[in-house]
Amino acid sequence: MARYTGAKCRLCRREGQKLFLKGDRCYTDKCAYERRPYVPGQHGRRRSKVTDYAVQLREKQKVRRMYGVLEKQFRAYYQQADLKKGVTGHNLLALLEMRLDNVIYRLGFANSRDQARQLVRHGIFMMNGHRVNVPSMQVKEGDVITVREESKKVPVIQEAQEVIARRGCPDWLEVDGSALKGEIKSRPVREDIQFPINEQLIVELYSK
Structure with a gap:
């Protein structure tokens, strides 16, 4: 099965938020995001104009990378969530949580x-x-x-x-x-997921 094998701290820096991909290390001062809280790469410190599409894309990438899911599989989860009754975004997060x-x-x-x-x-x-x-x-x-x-x-x-x-x-x-x-004990509800996620942005991205 394909999976991401690159530097995990690079993903946190790209998304501008800790994704806790390295477990306990993320809580220490060794965390790369704490030491370099800017986008990786030669132009990481530059400010660029952020479009609505870019905001939606970054939210999707953040969630996908946090749960360690590749694009094809993530889209399949979205399609499955869209077919279920209820709020699509909440259904998507529940499917990811119940992996x-x-x-x-x-x-x-x-x-x-x-x-x-x-x-x-x-x-x-x-x-x-x-x-x-x-x-x-x-x-x-x-x-x-x-x-x-x-x-x-x-x-x-x-x-x-x-x-x-x-x-x-x-x-x-x-x-x-x-x-x-x-x-x-039960199916997770939206309130059980404390990590800051705006799932509506992902729904808007895939609804285009």
């Missing part, structure tokens, strides 16, 4: 979505008693995610307990840090 790799990250079993994706690929997690290895899988209300018994000694997983205690867990999820077990 398995994002849920693993939200539960605190990984420091970043990229790390969660790698762990899922290695088959470390089980969902409803079955081993899973597809990061883009959509979870459902009532699904239970656990760490395989033989994988609980993996250093990254052992560090997860500290991450859970420090970061907390969204209201639509429930986590048992000692047992490394998480459950999807």
Whole structure:
């Protein structure tokens, strides 16, 4: 599966906002965005005129990069959200939030979505008693995610307990840090997503 393999801090600088792509490092003074909070490249410090289209595009790119989704897959999520009942923008964010790799990250079993994706690929997690290895899988209300018994000694997983205690867990999820077990209590609503996102700009972009 294709994925972005370049410098992650460069993406945060391009979007002019922390996307927390490197987990705990983003909270330290080592964060590249904190040291160089301007667009990367030779002309990064220049001011340029921003059109309405550019604002919409940057919002879409920000969300796409934050969740680690490529353009073709992101557009498919939008089309799926557009067919559902309700507000298209809210449906889009809910679909992204309910990806398995994002849920693993939200539960605190990984420091970043990229790390969660790698762990899922290695088959470390089980969902409803079955081993899973597809990061883009959509979870459902009532699904239970656990760490395989033989994988609980993996250093990254052992560090997860500290991450859970420090970061907390969204209201639509429930986590048992000692047992490394998480459950999807409900479908996420717009209020559950605290990161500053203007999903209406993405809808306007794709509606053209």
